[in-house]
Amino acid sequence: MGNGPKQKKPGSRSKIKKYKRACLTKHRAKDLDQIQDDIAKAKETGTNLNSIEFDDELPGGGQFFCFETNRHFTDEKALRDHKKTREYKRRVKQLKEEKYDPDFAAGITKEKLPPAHPVKK
Template structure:
């Protein structure tokens, strides 16, 4: 038998709060309202192609030098082929559909009250 550390069972980290939080926030993409605000700002400035949303300056730290950027999903790709393949995926199409929807306004629901329904089985007092 080896004297090294034992391997943990699959799912052993499922109850560790720090691990869960790190996994949730590590590769977080932009929220829909942030992307919608960028699109509105680009249209207001007169840029129809939305090229201001993608980084056109060469950056060695980013995949593909930052030249192939999908602004809908906020991801960088190493080459044009992988970007075009990404634009055919279900994830991309779903995100574009969500962005095109009307922007949610939290003030819309202000003042609405919860509806009080009668009891489901009536009063059974005897």
């Protein structure tokens, strides 16, 4: 019998909490409000969203970037195919809706309602 280390089954770490959390947050996409802020900043400053500097470390040199989903692609065809997908269309529809306020969703801000019994003068 071998005295070496025992091997775990593939996927055995999926039940351990710290590995689950690491996998969920490692490749997290930008939230809607962050993307809306980026688009608003670009409109205010008058910069073109598609003008990105060449970067060797990004796929396709960073030239083929989708702002709505915050993803880089290797070439123009991959970007065009991505813009036909359900994921892209759903994200664009969400971005066109009212600006998402995370504080309101968390219940931090209070809604100002008219008084129930107005004071007569």
